Amino acid sequence: MSRIRTVEVVPMAFPDPPLLNSWGVHEPLALRTLVVLTLDDGTVGLGETSGEQPLLGRLESAAPRLVGVRVDDPAAIEAAAVAGLRSDVSPVERRKVVAPFEVATLDALGRLEGVPVSDLLGGRVRDRVEFAGYLFFKWAGHPGAEPDEWGAAEDAAGLVEVARRMRERYGFGSLKLKAGVYEPAREIAAMRALAAEMPGVPLRIDPNAAWRVETAIEVADALADVVEYLEDPTPGLAGMAAVRAATTLPLATNMVVVSPETLEPAVAAGAVDIVLADPHYWGGLAATRRLGEACRAHGLGLSMHSNSHLGISLAAMVHVAAATPELDHACDTHYPWNAASDIVEPGALAFVDGAVAVPDGPGLGVELRRDVVERLHRAYLESGRTVRDDTAYARTVDPAYDPTLPRF
Structure with missing residues:
Protein backbone atom coordinates (compact mmCIF):
# COMPACT_ATOMS: atom_id res chain seq x y z
CA MET A 1 0.00 0.00 0.00
CA SER A 2 1.20 3.48 -0.89
CA ARG A 3 2.83 5.77 1.62
CA ILE A 4 2.59 9.54 1.97
CA ARG A 5 5.37 11.28 0.06
CA THR A 6 4.55 14.95 0.66
CA VAL A 7 2.11 17.01 2.72
CA GLU A 8 1.11 20.57 1.85
CA VAL A 9 -0.64 22.84 4.35
CA VAL A 10 -2.01 25.92 2.59
CA PRO A 11 -3.77 28.73 4.50
CA MET A 12 -6.33 30.69 2.50
CA ALA A 13 -8.53 33.77 2.90
CA PHE A 14 -11.74 34.49 0.99
CA PRO A 15 -14.58 37.03 1.12
CA ASP A 16 -17.25 36.58 3.79
CA PRO A 17 -20.42 38.69 4.20
CA PRO A 18 -21.09 40.73 7.37
CA LEU A 19 -23.10 38.00 9.12
CA LEU A 20 -24.17 38.85 12.67
CA ASN A 21 -24.00 36.48 15.63
CA SER A 22 -23.84 36.52 19.42
CA TRP A 23 -20.10 37.32 19.37
CA GLY A 24 -20.21 40.14 16.82
CA VAL A 25 -20.00 40.03 13.04
CA HIS A 26 -18.04 38.10 10.41
CA GLU A 27 -14.99 39.97 9.14
CA PRO A 28 -14.51 40.68 5.42
CA LEU A 29 -12.25 37.62 5.06
CA ALA A 30 -12.82 34.08 6.30
CA LEU A 31 -9.81 31.81 6.94
CA ARG A 32 -9.50 28.17 5.86
CA THR A 33 -6.67 25.68 5.50
CA LEU A 34 -6.20 23.22 2.65
CA VAL A 35 -4.31 19.97 3.22
CA VAL A 36 -2.92 18.16 0.17
CA LEU A 37 -1.32 14.74 0.56
CA THR A 38 0.63 13.22 -2.32
CA LEU A 39 1.38 9.51 -2.17
CA ASP A 40 4.48 7.81 -3.51
CA ASP A 41 2.59 6.80 -6.67
CA GLY A 42 1.38 10.38 -7.28
CA THR A 43 -2.16 9.92 -5.93
CA VAL A 44 -3.48 13.06 -4.21
CA GLY A 45 -5.78 13.39 -1.20
CA LEU A 46 -7.52 16.56 -0.04
CA GLY A 47 -8.65 17.88 3.34
CA GLU A 48 -9.95 21.21 4.62
CA THR A 49 -10.34 22.86 8.02
CA SER A 50 -10.14 26.19 9.87
CA GLY A 51 -7.38 28.60 8.92
CA GLU A 52 -6.86 30.09 12.36
CA GLN A 53 -3.95 29.92 14.73
CA PRO A 54 -2.98 27.99 16.74
CA LEU A 55 -4.51 25.17 14.68
CA LEU A 56 -2.68 26.22 11.52
CA GLY A 57 0.67 26.10 13.31
CA ARG A 58 -0.10 22.65 14.66
CA LEU A 59 -0.98 21.39 11.19
CA GLU A 60 2.21 22.83 9.75
CA SER A 61 4.25 21.15 12.49
CA ALA A 62 2.48 17.83 12.01
CA ALA A 63 2.83 17.70 8.22
CA PRO A 64 6.45 16.42 8.07
CA ARG A 65 5.65 13.66 10.56
CA LEU A 66 3.10 12.15 8.20
CA VAL A 67 5.66 11.61 5.44
CA GLY A 68 6.29 7.90 5.01
CA VAL A 69 3.13 6.77 6.82
CA ARG A 70 0.93 4.24 5.03
CA VAL A 71 -2.24 5.85 3.74
CA ASP A 72 -4.34 2.89 4.96
CA ASP A 73 -3.11 3.05 8.57
CA PRO A 74 -5.43 5.44 10.43
CA ALA A 75 -3.87 4.73 13.82
CA ALA A 76 -0.40 5.65 12.53
CA ILE A 77 -1.77 8.76 10.83
CA GLU A 78 -3.42 9.92 14.05
CA ALA A 79 -0.32 9.15 16.10
CA ALA A 80 1.91 11.10 13.72
CA ALA A 81 -0.47 14.07 13.63
CA VAL A 82 -0.56 14.53 17.42
CA ALA A 83 2.97 13.35 18.30
CA GLY A 84 4.38 16.85 18.67
CA LEU A 85 1.53 18.38 20.66
CA ARG A 86 2.06 19.55 24.22
CA SER A 87 0.42 17.49 26.94
CA ASP A 88 -1.90 20.37 27.90
CA VAL A 89 -3.55 20.50 24.46
CA SER A 90 -7.14 19.37 24.99
CA PRO A 91 -8.61 16.24 23.38
CA VAL A 92 -10.88 18.38 21.19
CA GLU A 93 -7.92 20.44 19.92
CA ARG A 94 -6.00 17.23 19.23
CA ARG A 95 -8.88 15.90 17.17
CA LYS A 96 -8.97 19.13 15.18
CA VAL A 97 -5.38 18.45 14.12
CA VAL A 98 -6.18 14.87 13.10
CA ALA A 99 -9.35 15.64 11.14
CA PRO A 100 -8.08 17.23 7.88
CA PHE A 101 -5.32 14.65 7.57
CA GLU A 102 -7.82 11.83 8.09
CA VAL A 103 -10.12 13.24 5.41
CA ALA A 104 -7.19 13.65 3.00
CA THR A 105 -6.03 10.06 3.56
CA LEU A 106 -9.56 8.74 2.99
CA ASP A 107 -9.74 10.78 -0.22
CA ALA A 108 -6.42 9.35 -1.40
CA LEU A 109 -7.36 5.81 -0.37
CA GLY A 110 -10.66 6.06 -2.22
CA ARG A 111 -8.86 7.24 -5.34
CA LEU A 112 -6.43 4.33 -5.06
CA GLU A 113 -9.21 1.78 -4.72
CA GLY A 114 -11.55 3.48 -7.18
CA VAL A 115 -14.39 3.89 -4.66
CA PRO A 116 -16.13 6.86 -3.02
CA VAL A 117 -15.22 7.80 0.54
CA SER A 118 -18.76 6.86 1.62
CA VAL A 358 -23.21 12.01 -3.21
CA PRO A 359 -20.37 12.28 -5.76
CA ASP A 360 -19.82 8.96 -7.56
CA GLY A 361 -16.16 9.59 -8.38
CA PRO A 362 -13.39 7.95 -6.37
CA GLY A 363 -12.43 9.48 -3.03
CA LEU A 364 -14.31 12.67 -2.25
CA GLY A 365 -15.18 12.96 -5.93
CA VAL A 366 -13.90 16.52 -6.29
CA GLU A 367 -10.89 18.03 -8.06
CA LEU A 368 -8.85 21.00 -6.93
CA ARG A 369 -8.71 24.34 -8.73
CA ARG A 370 -5.07 25.17 -8.13
CA ASP A 371 -5.35 28.64 -9.61
CA VAL A 372 -8.06 29.57 -7.10
CA VAL A 373 -6.06 28.06 -4.23
CA GLU A 374 -3.06 30.19 -5.20
CA ARG A 375 -5.22 33.32 -5.33
CA LEU A 376 -6.75 32.65 -1.91
CA HIS A 377 -3.34 31.84 -0.45
CA ARG A 378 -2.01 35.19 -1.69
CA ALA A 379 -5.02 36.89 -0.13
CA TYR A 380 -4.18 35.19 3.16
CA LEU A 381 -0.56 36.34 3.07
CA GLU A 382 -1.52 39.89 2.14
CA SER A 383 -4.24 40.12 4.80
CA GLY A 384 -1.95 39.61 7.78
CA ARG A 385 -4.83 37.80 9.48
CA THR A 386 -4.22 34.88 11.84
CA VAL A 387 -7.50 34.54 13.75
CA ARG A 388 -11.19 35.24 13.35
CA ASP A 389 -12.31 37.96 15.75
CA ASP A 390 -16.00 38.77 15.34
CA THR A 391 -16.01 40.89 18.50
CA ALA A 392 -13.11 43.14 17.51
CA TYR A 393 -14.70 43.70 14.12
CA ALA A 394 -18.04 44.62 15.70
CA ARG A 395 -16.22 47.15 17.88
CA THR A 396 -14.93 48.98 14.80
CA VAL A 397 -18.56 50.03 14.34
CA ASP A 398 -19.70 50.02 17.98
CA PRO A 399 -16.74 50.51 20.36
CA ALA A 400 -18.96 49.62 23.33
CA TYR A 401 -20.03 46.25 21.92
CA ASP A 402 -20.04 43.67 24.75
CA PRO A 403 -20.08 39.95 23.75
CA THR A 404 -20.49 38.66 27.31
CA LEU A 405 -22.93 35.73 27.37
CA PRO A 406 -25.69 35.27 28.21
CA ARG A 407 -26.77 38.69 26.97
CA PHE A 408 -30.56 38.61 27.10
Missing part, protein backbone atom coordinates in the same frame (compact mmCIF):
# COMPACT_ATOMS: atom_id res chain seq x y z
CA ASP A 119 -17.91 3.25 0.70
CA LEU A 120 -14.85 3.38 2.95
CA LEU A 121 -17.12 4.52 5.80
CA GLY A 122 -19.39 1.49 5.51
CA GLY A 123 -21.43 2.32 2.42
CA ARG A 124 -24.07 4.91 1.68
CA VAL A 125 -27.56 4.65 3.10
CA ARG A 126 -28.78 7.62 1.08
CA ASP A 127 -27.85 9.03 -2.32
CA ARG A 128 -28.72 12.64 -1.50
CA VAL A 129 -27.94 14.63 1.63
CA GLU A 130 -30.38 17.32 2.70
CA PHE A 131 -29.19 20.68 3.99
CA ALA A 132 -30.91 23.55 5.77
CA GLY A 133 -30.63 27.09 4.50
CA TYR A 134 -28.49 28.95 7.05
CA LEU A 135 -29.93 32.42 7.68
CA PHE A 136 -28.24 35.31 9.47
CA PHE A 137 -29.15 38.80 10.38
CA LYS A 138 -26.67 40.84 8.38
CA TRP A 139 -25.62 44.29 7.29
CA ALA A 140 -26.11 45.25 3.66
CA GLY A 141 -22.35 45.25 3.21
CA HIS A 142 -19.14 45.68 5.13
CA PRO A 143 -18.54 49.25 6.35
CA GLY A 144 -17.19 51.38 3.52
CA ALA A 145 -18.00 48.74 0.88
CA GLU A 146 -20.85 48.39 -1.58
CA PRO A 147 -23.81 46.20 -0.54
CA ASP A 148 -23.25 42.53 -1.26
CA GLU A 149 -25.54 40.40 -3.40
CA TRP A 150 -27.76 39.43 -0.45
CA GLY A 151 -28.36 42.94 0.91
CA ALA A 152 -29.45 43.84 4.42
CA ALA A 153 -31.35 41.53 6.76
CA GLU A 154 -31.69 43.48 10.00
CA ASP A 155 -35.39 42.88 10.55
CA ALA A 156 -38.08 40.33 9.76
CA ALA A 157 -38.76 41.68 6.27
CA GLY A 158 -35.09 41.61 5.27
CA LEU A 159 -34.64 38.12 6.66
CA VAL A 160 -37.68 36.79 4.81
CA GLU A 161 -36.35 38.26 1.57
CA VAL A 162 -32.95 36.60 1.98
CA ALA A 163 -34.67 33.32 2.85
CA ARG A 164 -36.88 33.55 -0.21
CA ARG A 165 -33.93 34.14 -2.52
CA MET A 166 -31.86 31.42 -0.90
CA ARG A 167 -34.68 28.92 -1.34
CA GLU A 168 -35.16 29.96 -4.95
CA ARG A 169 -31.47 29.43 -5.67
CA TYR A 170 -30.79 26.28 -3.64
CA GLY A 171 -34.20 24.77 -2.96
CA PHE A 172 -33.72 24.38 0.79
CA GLY A 173 -36.60 22.54 2.46
CA SER A 174 -35.73 23.76 5.97
CA LEU A 175 -34.20 26.90 7.43
CA LYS A 176 -32.07 27.83 10.43
CA LEU A 177 -31.58 31.29 11.93
CA LYS A 178 -28.42 32.33 13.73
CA ALA A 179 -29.91 34.38 16.54
CA GLY A 180 -28.66 35.92 19.79
CA VAL A 181 -28.12 39.22 17.97
CA TYR A 182 -31.15 41.34 18.89
CA GLU A 183 -33.67 41.44 21.72
CA PRO A 184 -35.53 38.11 21.75
CA ALA A 185 -38.86 39.71 20.85
CA ARG A 186 -37.34 40.93 17.58
CA GLU A 187 -36.00 37.48 16.78
CA ILE A 188 -39.29 35.80 17.70
CA ALA A 189 -41.02 38.16 15.26
CA ALA A 190 -38.54 37.19 12.56
CA MET A 191 -39.18 33.48 13.10
CA ARG A 192 -42.92 34.02 12.99
CA ALA A 193 -42.55 36.01 9.77
CA LEU A 194 -40.59 33.14 8.22
CA ALA A 195 -43.26 30.68 9.30
CA ALA A 196 -46.03 32.85 7.87
CA GLU A 197 -44.28 33.36 4.53
CA MET A 198 -43.11 29.74 4.20
CA PRO A 199 -45.74 27.54 5.81
CA GLY A 200 -44.71 23.97 6.38
CA VAL A 201 -40.97 24.67 6.14
CA PRO A 202 -39.17 23.28 9.24
CA LEU A 203 -37.46 26.10 11.14
CA ARG A 204 -34.65 26.15 13.73
CA ILE A 205 -33.13 28.92 15.78
CA ASP A 206 -29.63 29.03 17.31
CA PRO A 207 -28.68 31.97 19.57
CA ASN A 208 -25.26 30.49 20.45
CA ALA A 209 -25.96 30.57 24.20
CA ALA A 210 -26.96 34.25 24.22
CA TRP A 211 -30.06 33.76 26.38
CA ARG A 212 -30.45 33.29 30.12
CA VAL A 213 -32.35 30.20 31.18
CA GLU A 214 -35.55 32.14 31.88
CA THR A 215 -35.29 33.92 28.53
CA ALA A 216 -34.72 30.65 26.69
CA ILE A 217 -37.82 29.16 28.31
CA GLU A 218 -39.88 32.19 27.30
CA VAL A 219 -38.64 31.97 23.70
CA ALA A 220 -39.32 28.23 23.62
CA ASP A 221 -42.89 28.84 24.77
CA ALA A 222 -43.34 31.62 22.21
CA LEU A 223 -42.06 29.49 19.33
CA ALA A 224 -43.31 26.04 20.34
CA ASP A 225 -45.70 25.94 17.38
CA VAL A 226 -43.13 27.31 14.93
CA VAL A 227 -39.72 25.63 15.31
CA GLU A 228 -38.61 21.99 15.10
CA TYR A 229 -35.83 22.51 17.63
CA LEU A 230 -33.94 25.10 19.65
CA GLU A 231 -30.14 24.96 19.43
CA ASP A 232 -27.82 25.96 22.29
CA PRO A 233 -30.20 28.54 23.74
CA THR A 234 -28.23 29.06 26.97
CA PRO A 235 -24.66 28.45 28.20
CA GLY A 236 -23.54 25.25 29.85
CA LEU A 237 -24.88 21.81 30.54
CA ALA A 238 -26.84 22.79 33.65
CA GLY A 239 -28.53 25.64 31.82
CA MET A 240 -29.45 23.41 28.89
CA ALA A 241 -30.89 20.81 31.25
CA ALA A 242 -32.98 23.46 33.01
CA VAL A 243 -34.42 24.69 29.71
CA ARG A 244 -35.10 21.17 28.49
CA ALA A 245 -36.97 20.33 31.70
CA ALA A 246 -39.26 23.33 31.22
CA THR A 247 -40.20 22.96 27.54
CA THR A 248 -41.54 20.40 25.13
CA LEU A 249 -39.25 21.69 22.39
CA PRO A 250 -36.29 19.44 21.51
CA LEU A 251 -32.90 20.98 22.24
CA ALA A 252 -29.93 20.57 19.93
CA THR A 253 -26.28 21.35 20.59
CA ASN A 254 -22.86 21.71 19.08
CA MET A 255 -21.56 23.61 22.12
CA VAL A 256 -22.08 21.33 25.13
CA VAL A 257 -21.50 18.06 23.26
CA VAL A 258 -18.27 18.40 21.31
CA SER A 259 -16.53 15.08 21.98
CA PRO A 260 -17.14 11.54 23.22
CA GLU A 261 -16.20 12.74 26.69
CA THR A 262 -19.02 15.29 26.75
CA LEU A 263 -21.76 13.06 25.35
CA GLU A 264 -22.44 10.91 28.42
CA PRO A 265 -22.83 13.85 30.85
CA ALA A 266 -25.31 15.50 28.50
CA VAL A 267 -27.33 12.30 28.28
CA ALA A 268 -27.25 11.84 32.05
CA ALA A 269 -28.48 15.42 32.56
CA GLY A 270 -31.29 15.05 30.05
CA ALA A 271 -30.01 18.25 28.44
CA VAL A 272 -30.14 17.49 24.71
CA ASP A 273 -32.23 15.67 22.13
CA ILE A 274 -30.14 16.27 19.01
CA VAL A 275 -26.37 16.42 18.56
CA LEU A 276 -24.81 18.44 15.76
CA ALA A 277 -21.73 16.60 14.62
CA ASP A 278 -18.75 18.37 13.09
CA PRO A 279 -16.05 16.24 11.44
CA HIS A 280 -13.59 19.12 11.86
CA TYR A 281 -13.55 18.80 15.63
CA TRP A 282 -14.76 15.27 16.22
CA GLY A 283 -11.56 14.00 14.60
CA GLY A 284 -12.69 13.28 11.06
CA LEU A 285 -15.22 11.18 9.20
CA ALA A 286 -14.81 7.82 10.91
CA ALA A 287 -15.24 9.47 14.31
CA THR A 288 -18.36 11.24 13.08
CA ARG A 289 -19.73 7.93 11.88
CA ARG A 290 -19.13 6.47 15.35
CA LEU A 291 -20.95 9.43 16.88
CA GLY A 292 -24.02 8.38 14.91
CA GLU A 293 -23.86 4.96 16.51
CA ALA A 294 -23.55 6.52 19.97
CA CYS A 295 -26.55 8.77 19.32
CA ARG A 296 -28.61 5.77 18.29
CA ALA A 297 -27.62 3.95 21.48
CA HIS A 298 -28.77 6.91 23.57
CA GLY A 299 -31.92 7.65 21.56
CA LEU A 300 -30.62 11.02 20.33
CA GLY A 301 -31.18 12.66 16.97
CA LEU A 302 -28.29 13.73 14.77
CA SER A 303 -27.57 16.64 12.46
CA MET A 304 -24.35 18.32 11.33
CA HIS A 305 -22.80 21.65 12.29
CA SER A 306 -21.16 24.06 9.86
CA ASN A 307 -18.88 27.07 9.82
CA SER A 308 -17.63 29.13 6.87
CA HIS A 309 -16.28 26.50 4.48
CA LEU A 310 -15.48 25.55 0.90
CA GLY A 311 -16.13 22.55 -1.33
CA ILE A 312 -13.74 20.01 0.18
CA SER A 313 -15.47 20.33 3.54
CA LEU A 314 -18.85 20.16 1.81
CA ALA A 315 -17.83 16.97 -0.03
CA ALA A 316 -16.56 15.42 3.21
CA MET A 317 -19.82 16.30 4.98
CA VAL A 318 -21.85 14.77 2.17
CA HIS A 319 -19.91 11.49 2.22
CA VAL A 320 -20.10 10.98 5.97
CA ALA A 321 -23.77 12.02 6.07
CA ALA A 322 -24.51 9.53 3.29
CA ALA A 323 -22.89 6.74 5.32
CA THR A 324 -24.56 7.59 8.65
CA PRO A 325 -28.00 5.99 9.05
CA GLU A 326 -28.67 7.88 12.28
CA LEU A 327 -28.60 11.30 10.60
CA ASP A 328 -32.25 12.34 10.84
CA HIS A 329 -32.17 16.14 10.43
CA ALA A 330 -31.00 18.25 7.51
CA CYS A 331 -27.38 19.37 7.90
CA ASP A 332 -26.21 22.96 8.36
CA THR A 333 -24.09 24.59 5.68
CA HIS A 334 -22.52 28.01 5.18
CA TYR A 335 -21.70 27.10 1.59
CA PRO A 336 -24.15 29.54 -0.11
CA TRP A 337 -22.39 32.44 1.62
CA ASN A 338 -18.94 31.37 0.34
CA ALA A 339 -19.64 29.42 -2.87
CA ALA A 340 -18.18 32.11 -5.13
CA SER A 341 -14.71 31.36 -3.73
CA ASP A 342 -14.84 27.59 -4.05
CA ILE A 343 -11.57 25.76 -4.66
CA VAL A 344 -13.07 22.65 -6.28
CA GLU A 345 -13.99 22.26 -9.91
CA PRO A 346 -17.68 22.99 -10.52
CA GLY A 347 -20.10 20.19 -11.28
CA ALA A 348 -19.37 17.57 -8.65
CA LEU A 349 -21.36 19.32 -5.91
CA ALA A 350 -24.70 20.91 -6.67
CA PHE A 351 -27.73 21.79 -4.56
CA VAL A 352 -30.94 20.47 -6.08
CA ASP A 353 -34.10 20.84 -4.00
CA GLY A 354 -31.94 21.59 -0.97
CA ALA A 355 -29.85 18.44 -1.24
CA VAL A 356 -26.45 17.45 -2.61
CA ALA A 357 -26.07 14.16 -4.46
